[in-house]
Amino acid sequence: MGIKEIQEELIDDFEFLTEWEAKYEYIIQMGKELPLIDPRYQVEANLIKGCQAQVWLHAEYKDNKVYFTADSDAIITKGLVSMVIRILSGHSPKEIMDADLFFVDRIGLREHLSVTRSNGLLSMMKQMKLYAIALHSQITGTE
Amino acid sequence: MSTSLVMEELDLIKIRKDFPILSTTVNGKPLVYLDNAATSQKPWPVIRAIESYYTSLNSNVHRGVHYLSQKATDAYEQSRRKLATYINAAFEHEVIFTKGTTDGINLVASCFGKQFIGKGDEVIISYLEHHSNIVPWQMICEEKGASLKVIPINEKGELIMSAFDKLLNSRVKIIACSYVSNSLGTINPVREIIGKAHALGIPVLLDAAQAVQHLELDVQELDVDFLAFSGHKMYGPTGIGILYGKESWLNKLQPYQGGGDMIKTVTFEKTTYNELPFKFEAGTPNIEAAICLGNAVDYINSIGLDKIARQEEELVEYATAQLSLITGLRFIGTAENKASVVSFVIEGQHPYDVGFILDKMGIAVRTGHHCTEPLMNFFGIPGTIRASFAFYNTKAEVDILVEGVKKAITMLA
Numbered sequence: 001m002g003i004k005e006i007q008e009e010l011i012d013d014f015e016f017l018t019e020w021e022a023k024y025e026y027i028i029q030m031g032k033e034l035p036l037i038d039p040r041y042q043v044e045a046n047l048i049k050g051c052q053a054q055v056w057l058h059a060e061y062k063d064n065k066v067y068f069t070a071d072s073d074a075i076i077t078k079g080l081v082s083m084v085i086r087i088l089s090g091h092s093p094k095e096i097m098d099a100d101l102f103f104v105d106r107i108g109l110r111e112h113l114s115v116t117r118s119n120g121l122l123s124m125m126k127q128m129k130l131y132a133i134a135l136h137s138q139i140t141g142t143e
Numbered sequence: 144m145s146t147s148l149v150m151e152e153l154d155l156i157k158i159r160k161d162f163p164i165l166s167t168t169v170n171g172k173p174l175v176y177l178d179n180a181a182t183s184q185k186p187w188p189v190i191r192a193i194e195s196y197y198t199s200l201n202s203n204v205h206r207g208v209h210y211l212s213q214k215a216t217d218a219y220e221q222s223r224r225k226l227a228t229y230i231n232a233a234f235e236h237e238v239i240f241t242k243g244t245t246d247g248i249n250l251v252a253s254c255f256g257k258q259f260i261g262k263g264d265e266v267i268i269s270y271l272e273h274h275s276n277i278v279p280w281q282m283i284c285e286e287k288g289a290s291l292k293v294i295p296i297n298e299k300g301e302l303i304m305s306a307f308d309k310l311l312n313s314r315v316k317i318i319a320c321s322y323v324s325n326s327l328g329t330i331n332p333v334r335e336i337i338g339k340a341h342a343l344g345i346p347v348l349l350d351a352a353q354a355v356q357h358l359e360l361d362v363q364e365l366d367v368d369f370l371a372f373s374g375h376k377m378y379g380p381t382g383i384g385i386l387y388g389k390e391s392w393l394n395k396l397q398p399y400q401g402g403g404d405m406i407k408t409v410t411f412e413k414t415t416y417n418e419l420p421f422k423f424e425a426g427t428p429n430i431e432a433a434i435c436l437g438n439a440v441d442y443i444n445s446i447g448l449d450k451i452a453r454q455e456e457e458l459v460e461y462a463t464a465q466l467s468l469i470t471g472l473r474f475i476g477t478a479e480n481k482a483s484v485v486s487f488v489i490e491g492q493h494p495y496d497v498g499f500i501l502d503k504m505g506i507a508v509r510t511g512h513h514c515t516e517p518l519m520n521f522f523g524i525p526g527t528i529r530a531s532f533a534f535y536n537t538k539a540e541v542d543i544l545v546e547g548v549k550k551a552i553t554m555l556a
Binding site: 020021024025028052053054073074075076077 | 170492493494495496499500503510511512525526554555
């Protein structure tokens with residue numbers, strides 16, 4: 001499934017969760033199900049510092065695909081992180097680089113990306129794209 | 144006076160009507176504003192004064208002979224007098240308009256530090272300080288080769304005064320300490336600090352950002368050398384604050400910002416500085432905010448700071464009692480003397496998550512480290528959930544907070 005299709009699927013999951021409680025219970029649940037980052041990657045170098053919540057992000061490149069694992073000390077952030085990982089992990093650097101993350105607006109999560117939320121999510125999304133761009137330029141540079 | 148009488152003393156329905164923003168709805172629910180330590184809301188008299196300034200008074204101060212300039216200057220200086228009276232300064236020229244507490248502390252750290260702090264000297268601050276009363280001193284200490292010493296705290300979030308005694312010596316050039324902790328609400332024993340410091344001839348700066356709106360404050364009785372606070376935390380506009388300094392100290396200090404209004408004469412060879420307070424007010428000030436801060440003082444006086452303090456005390460007591468019934472809730476900061484702040488964590492939950500869910504219920508609290516990272520490190524936590532009260536808050540709002548915290552715990556479990 002492509003990045004666009006996974007987002008559509010996620011948006012469908014949220015369609016009936018109209019009350020904020022239901023929506024966030026779902027996000028919290030996803031946070032709990034997020035495969036934990038290997039503790040050896042939960043290090044300062046992989047830390048994306050928000051003002052309040054912290055996010056650890058690790059990327060692995062295998063067979064022209066990038067695999068992300070992550071963790072956060074805040075459960076709502078972790079839920080949001082798990083969504084981004086579900087969408088972007090396992091795709092090529094080019095696909096990740098070009099991805100339009102429209103699910104944020106469609107699910108009504110824009111508020112999490114505001115500067116004052118400082119939950120590390122925005123920085124994490126930027127970081128994932130940066131990994132992809134770096135990898136992509138490496139690949140195209142060596143071709 | 145029994146505490147139950149206080150609620151009757153203040154007509155909260157009437158008072159809340161003075162603050163139009165309190166009728167805001169958030170996510171379809173009535174706003175419960177419990178982030179007053181970050182900034183307080185503004186009453187109609189202040190809001191109207193801001194409009195009135197721009198519709199009938201706007202002109203630059205201390206510059207023109209024309210009608211409006213005179214009127215604006217009179218209002219600006221009248222506000223200075225109101226502030227001087229509010230803190231009982233001996234002279235109104237001891238009251239300097241700044242941008243806020245941070246600006247005032249930076250002014251003293253910079254001007255005092257330049258002249259009186261040297262290599263090997265020491266500056267004492269406390270563990271409870273806001274970053275704005277840490278970083279300016281760190282900067283000047285680094286520049287001068289001086290060192291920063293910190294008064295430690297106990298598990299309740301109170302200064303350990305026996306340790307303070309040990310920090311005092313002839314190398315200490317100044318002590319900078321908060322009156323009330325922004326994160327925990329601890330009221331520090333400032334009289335004792337000032338007394339002991341003065342016995343050794345050491346001046347004291349108090350960060351009163353969390354004190355002036357809650358406690359009656361008399362700079363002469365305190366005998367404090369410098370005292371800084373912000374307008375926006377005392378129902379006034381943002382971008383304005385006060386630095387009080389004893390005349391003798393302010394006269395000794397050289398200004399650190401040059402510009403208009405702070406000069407007496409300027410030639411390319413030599414500039415002579417204006418007298419107090421103008422020496423420290425370079426450039427066109429925030430005239431509107433300075434004037435309207437005077438309206439905020441009038442408003443506080445019309446309610447009565449004693450009544451305000453009692454109402455807030457009662458809210459803190461009630462909130463502490465109600466929140467303490469929640470399993471897994473741990474208070475951070477349990478000092479004997481506290482003002483207006485209740486800080487806590489929920490075991491196993493990140494403050495950010497709790498704060499986010501509370502926001503969904505229309506409850507505004509502050510979560511995070513509250514610009515006191517060293518303090519959070521002391522307690523080994525990433526931050527707290529902080530409810531901070533103003534006299535316009537009600538017990539019903541405390542009940543909503545308590546229900547909100549319970550709901551957050553259920554959702555996050």
